[in-house]
Amino acid sequence: MKIVIIGDGKVGHKLTIQLSEENYDVVLIDQNEGKLKEALNQLDILCITGDGADAKVQKEAGVPGADLVVACASTDELNMLSCLLAKRLGAKHTIARVRNPIYYQQIDLLKEDLRLSMAVNPELAAAFEISRSILLPDTAKVETFMKGKVEMVEFIVKERSHLGGVSLAELYRKFQIKVLVCAVRRGSEVIIPNGDFVIHDGDRLHIVASHKYIEEFFHLIGKRKEPKNILVCGGGKVGYYLAKQLLGLGMQVKIIEQDWKKCEDLCDQLPKATIICGNAADHDLLIEEGIEQADALVSLTGMDEENIILALLQRQKVWTRSWQRSTKTDVPSLSRNLGSI
Incomplete structure (x- = not known):
């Protein structure tokens, strides 16, 4: 799979590292020749110096035969224009980073005309993750799946918690909650628990459920506090x-x-x-x-x-x-x- 990345900033560089480590055919475009030399010395990729919105540069990078073009340069306008041009040249799929709130609010109207496969907004995604953590203040970590419909949270059982010494079967019988404790980290050991598993103080419970049932779980065990x-x-x-x-x-x-x-x-x-x-x-x-x-x-x-x-x-x-x-x-x-x- 051939992937062309436009922009060697923090996002572009990190993306290049991950994709090259997974043995994808990666081409990186940026106007800063010094940064590209550094990336070329570190990674097994092809680097092209030039403007990502220049058709000649895109052709040199092989965009007409690319499976995916990702534009994550510093400006939204450059990213959207680069993706439009890449699609015109024959790229199968394009992804643009669009950070400006005004642009992103209207991205559904522009998507078809710009021929974008996807628009991503890292700032909006970060805000969404932080808001989830605020809504669940007793969790150490929150991960979302299925476009936010399912969450996996990490909950640390504090010392002298009333959950200590309780088996998962007892917990379900007592509260009748629709959550799944899919894994427990105890010290350096990771345990896949069954109903007989007994919770100890200090355990890190990894719980999977919808947001509604996770909120209900924390409310039932007395940990739910509404932030205001x-x-x-x-x-x-x-x-x-x-x-x-x-x-x-x-x-x-x-x-x-x-x-x-x-x-x-x-x-x-x-x-x-x-x-x-x-x-x-x-x-x-x-x-x-x-x-x-x-x-x-x-x-x-x-x-x-x-x-x-x-x-x-x-x-x-x-x-x-x-x-x-x-x-x-x-x-x-x-x-x-x-x-x-």
């Missing part, structure tokens, strides 16, 4: 999408953003949200804006280090549960080890 006040640090695209989703669920959302122009735009786009223009790293500002009363803090600033520090600070103060966004591939594992999420 959410503080978002950073008013970028992820912050906008997240606030819009949470406001739609009836929550109170406050956004702290340093850029005045962004604050003005957010006030117009999210009239029900409270927008504060200030530095989210300012401890006094966080206190003034009610961090102690917030049910959750979500740190979505443009700096990974600042996001991690904010998340760690709030956890140590025992004010709220926190989430942080990372754009670097090596940061998520570090933040998990630090215990910020």
Whole structure:
């Protein structure tokens, strides 16, 4: 399968690594020759220097015979134009990264004319995952399947929990819940449990069910707490999408953003949200804006280090549960080890 990737940014580079490791025939297009040389030295791929929206460059990359073209350059306009051109040249399928909220809202109207097989919005997907975690605050991790219809959550059984010492068969008989405990991690051991399996303190239960039944499960075991006040640090695209989703669920959302122009735009786009223009790293500002009363803090600033520090600070103060966004591939594992999420 031949795949052409346009754009050697963070997303494009990560995608190139994964696909090349799976032995796909990958061609990478980017205007930065230095970055392409680095990718060529690391990976078994073909690199073409040039503009991804240039027909000559696309022909040189073999787009007319490609099975898939993925455009993930820095601008939405370039991505959509590149995919339109690739389809005209004969590519079988095209995928464009579209991040602008205005463009993405109208993507269904543009999809046919642009001949897009799919449009992806990483910021919207990230906001969706964060909102799921906020709705299920007692979970350590939430994964979605079947377009969000089914969820798998990781739930850590705390010390002296009333679940400790209870078998799964007893749990089902007592609560009559429609969830499946598909795996349990106990220390370094992973167990596929049956009805006789007895839950111990510290076990990590991996539970599969629809969102409705997972909420019901946490409500029945006394772990369900409805979040109401959410503080978002950073008013970028992820912050906008997240606030819009949470406001739609009836929550109170406050956004702290340093850029005045962004604050003005957010006030117009999210009239029900409270927008504060200030530095989210300012401890006094966080206190003034009610961090102690917030049910959750979500740190979505443009700096990974600042996001991690904010998340760690709030956890140590025992004010709220926190989430942080990372754009670097090596940061998520570090933040998990630090215990910020």
